[in-house]
Amino acid sequence: MNSFLNSLENRFGRFAIPGLVAILAIIQVGVWVLLRLSPDFRTTLFLHRALVEHGEVWRLITWVFVPQWESPIWLFFGVMLMLMFSSVLDHAWGAFRVNLYIFSGILFMILGHWFFGAVPEGLTLYASIFLAFCVIVPDFELNLFFILPVKVKYLGMITGGMALLAFIGTPEARSTIFFSHLNFLLAFVPGFIRWMKQRGTVVQRRARFDSAKPPEGTFFHKCANCGKTDLDDPKLDFRVTTDGEEYCTVCRPRKDLVEKS
Template sequence: MENRFGRFAVPGLVAILATLQAAVWILLQLKPTFIVSLMLLPPLVWEGEIWRLVTWVFIPNSFTNPLWMVIAVYFMMIISGVMDRAWGAFRTNLYIFGGMLSMIIGAMVFGSLALGLMLYSSIFIAFCCLVPNYEIMLFFILPVKVKYLGMVNGAILLLQFISSSEMRGPIFFSMLNFLIAFGPGFIKSMKHKAVVAERRSRFESANQRDTPHFHKCHQCGKTDVDDPHLDFRVTEDGEEYCTVCRPRQQSAPVA
C-alpha cells in the first residue's frame, strides 16, 4: 500500500491535528456554543452535515485551562516527530485514519460516542509501544519514560471500560486500530518468549544430567547433584539408595 499510495501521506499529521485543536480551542473561548457544530452526531450527519465526520477530531480535551492546552500541543508535536521517524508518514497516517474510521463506524452504526480524547489515547499508547524508553520532562520538571505513562493510561482505560458502560464503545473502537497494528506483534513476541523459555529449560536439564555426580540412587535415579541434602547408603544387595528409597527397599520382601 505504501508503494502505491505513499505519495499521498501527510507528514507531521499529529502535529497538524494539534495545531487545529489549538485553533479550535481559541475559537471556543470566543464562542463556546460552537462546539455543538463540531460534534459527531449521527442523526445530523444523516441529514447532510457530513463535516461532522471530521471536525469531532479537532475538539480539544481541555476547554478552560490554557496551560493544559499548551502542554497537550507540545506533547503532540513530540509524538508527531517520533512516530514519523519510527513508522514513516504513510504508516502513521494509516494508523490515525484507521482509528478515525473505526470510531466513526462505532458512532454511526453502533451508537458509540466519538471522543477525540479516545483517539489521541490510542495514538499516545502506540507512541509508548514504539519508543518505550523515550524520556519526557513531565510538567517540564520530572524525567519519565513514556512506557510508564502508557501503562498508567492503559490502566485508566481498562478501569473505565469495566466500570462505565457508556465508555465501553468509545474505548473499544478507539483501541481497535491499536490491536490491529500491535496485536500480531505481541502474539509473536509471546510465542517467541515461550519457545526461548522451553529451549532454556531443556538446555538446563541437559546440563544437569551431564553434571558429574558421586552418588546415585539405584531405585529413583536421583543423585547428590539433584538434591545435595539427600543421604546415600549402600545396602546389603550392594546397591546405593537415597534416604527416601532406602526404607522402602529395606522393607521389601526378600524372594
C-alpha cells in the first residue's frame, strides 16, 4: 500500500493543496457569516441527489462547508482545533496524503448518499479528521471543558465507541456512519492488522524462547574437585582437562600441581 501511495504522490503530489484542513476551517467561517446574514442560504448547501440531478451540482461540495456551531465562541474553538489538526497532519503525512484522505472521505460520503441514502454532513468528515489526529499523536493533551487535560487517544476511543454503538443500535444510520468513516478505516485498519500480526508473532517467539529455557536451578558447569557450579559463583571460569573432567579456575591450578608432583 505504501509503495502504491508513494507512486501516486510522485505522479500527482505537485497538485496537492497544502493546509487543506485549515482552508476548510476558514471557509466554514465565511459560510457562518453568510448564514448570519441570510439563514435561508443554508438550504442551498446541503447535498440532495434529486437537486443535483436537476443542475444544482454545487451541492456535491458545499455540504462540507456548512458550520456545525451556531455560537461564535464554539466556532472559534472549533476552527482553532482544525488549524492545529491541519498542521499536525501535514507534518506527519505531507500535503498529498492529507488531500487524499479528505477527498476520499468526501467521495465516499457522496457515493453513500447517491446509492444508499446516507446523509453526509461536514461534522462527520471532521470527525474522521479528528480520529486521524488521535491515531497520529495519541498522547497529545487537550483541555476538556478548558480545565481537565485529557489525552486525545481517550477522546478518540470515546468517539469511535459512540460511532460503533450508533452503528449497532441505529440501523437507519448505518450507511451514514459507515461511509463517513470509510476513509479512516482504509487509512488505519490495515496498519492495525499488521501490528496485531506482528504482536502475535512476537508473543509466539517469546513463548517458544521461554519454553526452551532450562528449568530453574539447572547448571551448565560443575567442578569435579570442589563441586561448585556456575550458579554458585558466576565469576568462576571452568575448563575441561585432559582427563575429561571439568575444573574451576580455583581447583585447576591445584590439580596441575598434583599431576606435576
